[in-house]
Each structure stands twice: as C-alpha cells, then as structure tokens.
Amino acid sequence: MTESSISMPDVCSPNEFRSLMSEFPSGVAIVTTLDDERRPWGMTCSALCSLTPNPPTLLVCLRAESPTLDAILRRGTFAVNLLHGGAQSVAELFSSRMSVPERFESVDWSAGPSGPHLTRHAHAIADCRVARTADGDSHLVLFGRVGGVTQRRGHAPLLYGRRRYHTWPQ
Incomplete structure (x- = not known):
C-alpha cells in the first residue's frame, strides 16, 4: 500500500x-479573572496543558x-x-449557564494577583499573565506565563x- 492510496476523511463529526x-x-480547573470594575469572572476548563x-x-x-475570556483579554491576567x-x-x-456573579456568591474566594483564588476548592493555583494568543476557530488559545x-x-x-x-486515588 502506498501513501497515495490511503484515504482519510477531511474531518470527523463533532460527536x-x-x-x-x-x-x-484530564484534570479540572476553573480559570478566573477580574474585570475593570474588579468583578470576578470564571469558567470550568479541562482544555489545559503545560x-x-x-x-x-x-x-x-x-x-x-x-x-470570562473577554475579561481576561482586557485585564491581561488570569488564575488557573x-x-x-x-x-x-x-x-x-x-x-x-448560571450568571457569573451568582457563581462567585456561591463559593469562597479571595482576590489573587491575577484573578480570584478558589482556595477552599483548589489544591493548586497558578497566577498567569497572557503572553500571547492563537486562534482556535471556536476557541482562543491563551499562552499563560506563570508568575506564581x-x-x-x-x-x-x-x-x-x-x-x-x-x-485521583491517594
């Protein structure tokens, strides 16, 4: 069989x-930031890697x-x-789909240097600065420089x- 005889579909279905x-x-993270009025924003994210x-x-x-992405891009920082x-x-x-302010009213959080820290619910937190972005069609890839x-x-x-x-078992 030669390479030219291999037929590959252009794209699989979303399902x-x-x-x-x-x-x-993957691990589960909540990415957070504060907007210009110091209101908290955040969303669950499993698309994360080093x-x-x-x-x-x-x-x-x-x-x-x-x-949340809009607030991150305006501020330039986020916490993982x-x-x-x-x-x-x-x-x-x-x-x-609950509104973001209601989410933060339901959890304990403290203001970190790059965004809200969910200290009672997180076992590790990274404070990041947006180093650059890349287009991912329906998503945007953020390159986060970890400061702390x-x-x-x-x-x-x-x-x-x-x-x-x-x-994860202990």
Missing part, C-alpha cells in the same frame, strides 16, 4: 470527536464568545485553579473523563 476526547481524562518550564508557560483554551476531588459541585457550578504558584498538599485532584468526574 465522534467528543467521544474520542472523552477517552482522554507548554514549557522555561519560561514557565501553560496553555488554556476558552470559547471565543466567553465573557486546579480543583481537588471534593470540588465537583464547584466544577459543575462554573460550567453551568500556590499549592495545598494532601488533596487529590479532580479528574474528568468518559463524561464523569473522578478523584
């Missing part, structure tokens, strides 16, 4: 793609029409709150895969 990606479990340790940079992908296993309800809250890290030991990470939440 096939979602099914594929559900087989790749890019390089030098300089420390991570990637997050957010929906292009997200008001990595949720622990006891924070499933918070992950669900921040992925819901806060960690709380003794908490197992919250994971999401196969369309269910799980906790």
